[in-house]
Amino acid sequence: MQNHQISLKDATSVKHKLAETMPFNVRMFRGQLSKKDYLSYLQQQLAIFETIENIGIPHENLKRVANVQLDINELIQEGHSPSDILNSTIEYQHHLKNKNYDEILPHIYLNYLALAYGGQMIKKNVPSTGKMYDFDNLQDAVATIRAVQKDDWADEVNVGFDFLIRIFEELDHTKI
Numbered sequence: 001m002q003n004h005q006i007s008l009k010d011a012t013s014v015k016h017k018l019a020e021t022m023p024f025n026v027r028m029f030r031g032q033l034s035k036k037d038y039l040s041y042l043q044q045q046l047a048i049f050e051t052i053e054n055i056g057i058p059h060e061n062l063k064r065v066a067n068v069q070l071d072i073n074e075l076i077q078e079g080h081s082p083s084d085i086l087n088s089t090i091e092y093q094h095h096l097k098n099k100n101y102d103e104i105l106p107h108i109y110l111n112y113l114a115l116a117y118g119g120q121m122i123k124k125n126v127p128s129t130g131k132m133y134d135f136d137n138l139q140d141a142v143a144t145i146r147a148v149q150k151d152d153w154a155d156e157v158n159v160g161f162d163f164l165i166r167i168f169e170e171l172d173h174t175k176i
């Protein structure tokens with residue numbers, strides 16, 4: 001029997017489409033988010049990146065915590081008050097935090113390639129400087145994820161997409 005395993009990108013494309021078309025994400029892509037909404041999104045991103053980067057990261061240049069913190073500080077200094085960390089984000093953190101380095105890698109593929117591809121298109125439309133999307137030598141950093149990614153991560157990446165979709169839902173319901 002032939003064993004043609006479906007590529008990771010193809011095996012996760014249905015969930016990618018769902019995430020891409022979540023109303024909050026569509027508003028972000030169209031430049032329609034308020035600064036307060038975007039600040040809340042950044043806080044959720046920071047919580048996710050802190051949890052992941054406490055476990056490990058394949059390349060220093062991928063680290064996002066400092067950059068996201070700068071974006072958050074910029075909006076707070078403009079007078080926007082921070083929101084809470086959402087229940088859906090806390091649930092994702094719980095899913096992530098007991099993983100070892102090999103187990104966290106599918107979530108690095110998910111959350112960091114999101115910034116490397118879609119994020120580069122979104123950057124110009126967000127109501128902030130967008131330091132979260134700025135990487136030193138992005139291609140080298142991405143290559144370190146590409147070098148380790150495995151097609152059999154598909155189930156775990158799809159689980160990660162489900163958590164992120166719930167975060168987008170909750171962000172939409174808590175907007176002001």
Ligand code: HEM
Pocket residue numbers: 008009016019020025026029109110111113114117118119121122164
């Ligand atoms: C407006 C929202 C989004 C747009 C426009 C977008 C767009 C894209 C594009 C153009 C690519 C490259 C596809 C290719 O190589 O042909 C990509 C890849 C990717 N995106 Fe998104 N995306 C969005 C949201 C997201 C979200 C929310 C996530 C998850 C957090 C995500 C995760 C990924 C991943 C993991 C890849 C790499 C797939 C691979 O090549 O293996 N994207 N995205």
